Amino acid sequence: MTTAAAPSPGGGTPAGSAPTLMRVRGLEKRFGDHAVLRGIDLDVMPGDRIAILGASGSGKSTLLRCLNFMERPSAGVVALAGQAVGRAAPGRAGAGRRSYDEAELTRVRQRVGMVFQQFNLFPHMTALGNVMEGLRTVRGQREAEARTRAGAELARVGLADKAEAYPARLSGGQKQRVAIARALAMDPEVLLFDEPTSALDPELVGEVLRVIRSLAEEGRTMLLVTHEIGFAYHFANRVLFLHDGVIHEQGTPDQVLKHPTEARTRAFIERHREFDF
Amino acid sequence: MSAAYRWNFGPVLENLDVLWAGALGTLRLFVICVVLGFGFGLVVGLGRHARSRGVHLPATAFVEFFRNTPVLVQILWFYYALPILLPFEVSPLTAAALGISLNSAAFSAEIYRGGIESIDRGQAEAARALGMTAAQAMRRIVLPQALRRMLPALTNRGIEIFKMTTLASAVAYVELLQQGKLLASLNFNPIETYTVIAVVFFLCLFPLVQATYALERRLGRSDA
């Protein structure tokens, strides 16, 4: 399974009992001169629920966006179900650079779903239309099939009655739930959440967190970038604290959130402590 | 005290068939230029939006050149200058159609580009995150939303194209104004003839212009 070079996953599935779903080695991302990710190693096992915390600029969103290649890594490898994405750039194997083919990345994104902070629902389609879109256009399913499946996903997030509503008529929480249904319809192997509740009014946060928790209970593999430390504590089986482009500390929620060993982690938790968990 | 001018629309009304031939010519030229202009304009607009320099630069050069030269100059160039380079004649229709279409393509390219870029980046991102190719994302998600926004500007452009068809009279293409010139010189009644021509254009375009205002109001933005 994992090589000795990787830090131990800490909690969750015991080593060796299941193949690694996603493996990240030496991930770096630079924007011009500015290095945002400086070397991330990560193993994601099936059923892992990983919360990623960190200050603004720590690279947590960038890390997430590299996992479905919305950003192309500057260096390092991401492997999905044992297969590394991209090709080693010729003559530069040592430098860790890889070349990526857009067609392959498109296929990867069909297997890794993402939910955005700003929902990004398609305003010219109904809620049902939004959820069906991936099935019709990407999977090529027929209208009836897609409609049935989409209806089921909307029901799962509790919005069956809003199927024919346009996004403009939905509240923030409802929009985000539709966005989750849209991602779920694609049967992703891994689900990425990029600060899913940061753009929501406080009263609407709960309905979205409830849906995410129900997904967790189903055993889905999820990575969640969030500010909601309390939620992270109850939802995650692993917490990563990112600082300055590297994983500063990681472990179980108890280890990282209640008894952090690093000073910076402690400072971050103190600053964001909204209630005692 | 000089007598006021005595209006006499008789000769004009007797020659309605002449004007009708012109109207058909106007319509034909208009349709050709709208189809070519908006069609090619979409291609160039997407080219302007593209990231790759090899596509972006030629598209920009095209837009800058054809937006910044007067249409009449272009029409005359195609009619008088181009035949020197080609082994065949260039008809008035071809010259006028080329001039007006290329000009319209350049203007509509900017409309397309503006529309596409006004759509929030998050839309394209969400589409890509679902696993759509760039082409699918453009076709299913970005363009449909952009087209709604571009409708007033595109309609305005269409109205401009309709007005530009009169320039084809400079190379004697048989459209409405050209026929007007013919009648006016035959019957020595420029006042009635040109008034009728102006009224015909006004009647054709006024409903379209009003429709554009209504469109702009409905879409919640106004163009200065």
Place this chain on the structure above:
Amino acid sequence: MHVWNFAPVWANADLLALGLLNTLKVTGAALAFGVPLGLVLALMRLSPSRLLRWPASAVIEVFRTTPPLVQLFWFFFALPILIRVEMTPYVAAVLTFSVQSAAFFAEVFRGGIVSVERGQWEAGRALGMAPRQVMRRVVLPQAVKRMIPAFLERAIELMKTTTLVAIVSYADLLFQTNEVAQKTFRPLEAFTVTALIYFVVIFVASQLVHLLERRLATSGEGMAR
């Protein structure tokens, strides 16, 4: 394979220069009359009195909804007979394009004035100013700054539209080009040169306008004084 030869065209550069001068003359004159006329039309359209609104709207609609060339023909061929006045191509051109551009400028003015928030009006009235004073001291100064880019764009449009005067034999750049082409039997070189001249002049003008737009945008809007 055609052999390009620009020499005969250069030999007649003076004719082209005269043409360019005349183009600028017509454009300048049309602007000089068109802008104030546009302001008048805009204010008439905004006036509460129907007697002022309707004629203004009529003029604006007619001149925006009919082709400029038809307008030019009417002013050059029809109007002289109607009002018994001789009309040179220059006068007909300036007349036509003054009114035509005024119709478009009127919309720019109106848009700019309307875009100044109601609060400005109310503040002015609350101080006891008469409506005309509010317009002159408070609203127009703010509106003008916003309208400058749109104005300049319209002015550049005008420069392109005035090529129509060549059709009524006014010696603008395009007309002169035709003369040179016939004189030298080199229409390809002549028209190509002219196209490039127009392009350079108009492109430079556009770029200056963009520069000005950017400068205006960064300097902020709605200056008090």
